[in-house]
Amino acid sequence: MSGKQLARNEYDLILIGSGMGALTVASLMSQLRNKRVLVLERHFKAGGFTHDFKRKQFHWDVGLHYVGEMESGSQMRGIFDLVTANHVQWNKMPEPFEKFVYPEFSFNVYGDEKRYIADLIKLFPQEKSSIRQYFRDVKKAAGALINDSMAKSSSLPVKLLGSAGKLWNRFPLNLTVKDYLDKHFQDPTLKALLVSQWGDYGLPPSICAFVQHATIVQHYLSGGYYPVGGAGEIAASVTKIVEKSGGKFLLNREVTEVLIEDGSAVGVRVRKLNAQNVNTKNVNTKDNLDIASSSAKEEYYAPVIVSNVGAANTYLKLIPRDYPIPFRDSLQRFIKQYSPTTNLTVYLGFSEDPRKLGFKGENHWIYSSIDHEKIYEHRGSWINDNAKPLNVYLSFPSLKDPKAENHTAEIIVDSDYEPFVQWKNQPWLHRDDTYQQLKQRLMDRLIDFVDKYYPGFADTIIYKELSTPLTNEHFTAHHQGAIYGLPAVCDRFDPQNSAWTTPKTPLPGLYLTGSDVCSSGIVGAMMGGVFTLSDIPGGISFPEVFASAAKSKSK
Structure with a gap:
């Protein structure tokens, strides 16, 4: 050279x-x-x-x-x-910035911790003290995760600071979300409600570390934001x-x-x-x-x-x-042993403003039941069984961005990698007709799922496109299209x-x-x-x- x-x-x-x-x-x-x-x-x-x-x-x-x-x-x-x-x-996203949607009820989340707590207590007054303790523990658990990260540093000042924090805050890192909720709460609906954002880390309560769940909850206590x-x-x-x-x-x-x-x-x-x-x-x-x-x-x-x-x-x-x-x-x-979190995403373009259907730009977490464990286990089987999805996350980029010129949405759902393995070695944009037909069926089922909750949603769609775990894998080279490491x-x-x-x-x-x-x-x-x-x-x-x-x- x-x-x-x-x-x-x-x-x-x-x-x-x-x-x-x-x-x-x-x-x-x-x-x-x-x-x-x-x-x-x-x-x-x-x-x-x-x-x-x-x-x-x-x-x-x-x-x-x-x-x-x-x-x-x-x-x-x-x-x-x-x-x-x-x-x-x-x-800043409009308030409420999150909406948890279940068959029997919906719950709005505002970027105000006091209001979040008060709204939960109003619905579950018998669990008032546990709800207040939960939000205190969320902060302790999120801090414990940061302390653990700092304690692993090779920089002595950072390592000492993290180690000191771990001595002061001994919140366990090996506690699952389910174990925490079962210990502190009685009502199964409240337990389900509190984990409605689990798509942000991609794991059900039974196996996710509470410190990760807590980090996400704390992260959004002041609301959601989107880059202009x-x-x-x-x-x-x-x-x-x-x-x-x-x-x-x-x-x-x-x-x-x-x-x-x-x-x-x-x-x-x-x-x-x-x-x-x-x-x-x-x-x-x-x-x-x-x-x-x-x-x-x-x-x-x-x-x-x-x-x-x-x-x-x-x-x-x-x-x-x-x-x-x-x-x-x-x-x-x-x-x-642990499959990484990957997903399907439907990218949608609309013929008209989705605000006509009542959307303001908030996120919608839509669930067919309060059984998050069942929903997680179903994340792959519905793809091959011609069944319906059990949950989706619905987002509106155009309603979050004041510079957006045309209206869009995304429907996202966790997925298994296994249903797509047979097309792994086919090139991006050139996978066979069977793959394309599967993508079309998945798009239709996901759109239908949302349309059942919000009639008229499907009628406004003039563009749609779906990405699969293979798309994630192609562009990132992450194991099985992992999106969260x-x-x-x-x-x-x-x-x-x-x-x-x-x-x-x-x-x-x-x-x-x-x-x-x-x-x-x-x-x-x-x-x-x-x-x-x-x-x-x-x-x-x-x-x-x-x-x-x-x-x-x-x-």
């Missing part, structure tokens, strides 16, 4: 993947350390699950449907504004920041291996994907986002490499098998498994970031980035991140 080529392929920092964790690390290392950063993304759009897309006149988000803690003055908003250099504005202009604004803002410091985003680049020399990670080997089958009319090629046009091998080098593609991909695919990872086998057993079951938080999700990996020079380092969701992945920043050489400490956020706000 010539000196000119070597210089071109060397960076201060390489990010594998461009999800929220990677965007956080890339942005802050560019802004606060003036590092030349390379972000490698296998998709033809940057942003991971924060990216968005268009079909004809319609526009949808992919993974960001709403975000909590974005109220002005909150710490999370301050960090987010720092990451995006204040280029992303947030629109769509979720794609996040990656677009970070791209400008990275390029200003001499860095680059390269798209259609799949990292196939971490390069190791003398026992340390020194670079990555990349497969440049062929994008000739991509519909480039729907691809934003601005801001020097490189669109690949041929298949080729490339290598890039940096003293620090950060993986945002999850613990499973990092340890089981990217690090060569002959490099000793002490927990590789236990991690492999874990992902075989490692499942948040109690085993994930067992002390003997803590090494899976620490920012500093057993391979010197390689670090982990994103939701696996902290928790699921956009803000969880962002905080994963903040944890990683405190661990990497020449990184940014916790206090500096928060101080920089406060300074940026004052400006």
Whole structure:
């Protein structure tokens, strides 16, 4: 390799993947350390699950449907504004921002904790003291998860702070949601109501760790927010920041291996994907986002490499098998035992404003019963059995975004991966007629499900498209199309498994970031980035991140 080529392929920092964790690390290392950063993304759009897309006149988000803690003055908003250099504005969703819909009743959730508690007590007065205790425990449990993440840091100040927090807050990490609810509540309807947001972490009460459930509940106590202009604004803002410091985003680049020399990670080997089958009319090629046009091998080098593609991909695919990872086998057993959360999404375009049907922009969690365990077990069988789905999540991007020009919705439901395995090796956009026919049937059944609750809904649809777990897998390479990283079951938080999700990996020079380092969701992945920043050489400490956020706000 010539000196000119070597210089071109060397960076201060390489990010594998461009999800929220990677965007956080890339942005802050560019802004606060003036590092030349390379972000490698296998998709033809940057942003991971924060990216968005268009079909004809319609526009949808992919993974960001709403975000909590974005109220002005909150710490999370301050960090987010720092990451995006204040280029992303947030629109507060109308109140109520959530609606839990069951056959016999509906319950509205407002972004006001006191009102949430009062509304629950009004319905279940006999459980008044337990309801109040629940919200106190939610905060303790969410804090316990953050303390656990901090205690795994290799940064001594962060580690000490997290360890001290664990001594003060001893909320158990191995308590399931079901065990907590059964201990504190009597009414089965109230128990079901309290877990109505379980689609935000993708697990039923019997196996989900209460700390994960609590983190989601606390996250939305002040309501939901949506990025003005769509979720794609996040990656677009970070791209400008990275390029200003001499860095680059390269798209259609799949990292196939971490390069190791003398026992340390020194670079990555990349497969440049062929994008000739991509519909480039729907691809934003601005801001020097490189669109690949041929298949080729490339290598890039940096003293620090950060993986945002999850613990499973990092340890089981990217690090060569002959490099000793002490927990590789236990991690492999874990992902075989616990199926990752994946989903089906129907993207809809409307002929008229859905507000005519009474929608205001709130999310609708629609359930056919209060038996969430049964609903979870049914997530795969209805696909092959020509049965009806038992639940959906209904979201309206166009009613959340004041810049939206045409009206859209998304119907989302958890799914098994298994029903789609037979088409795994067929190429995206070119899978056979049987697959296309199945997708059509699934779309029709999901739309019919919603239409039964909201008559007239189906009549306004003029565009529809469905993505499956294979779509998720194609663009992310996540195991079985996982959307939330490692499942948040109690085993994930067992002390003997803590090494899976620490920012500093057993391979010197390689670090982990994103939701696996902290928790699921956009803000969880962002905080994963903040944890990683405190661990990497020449990184940014916790206090500096928060101080920089406060300074940026004052400006």
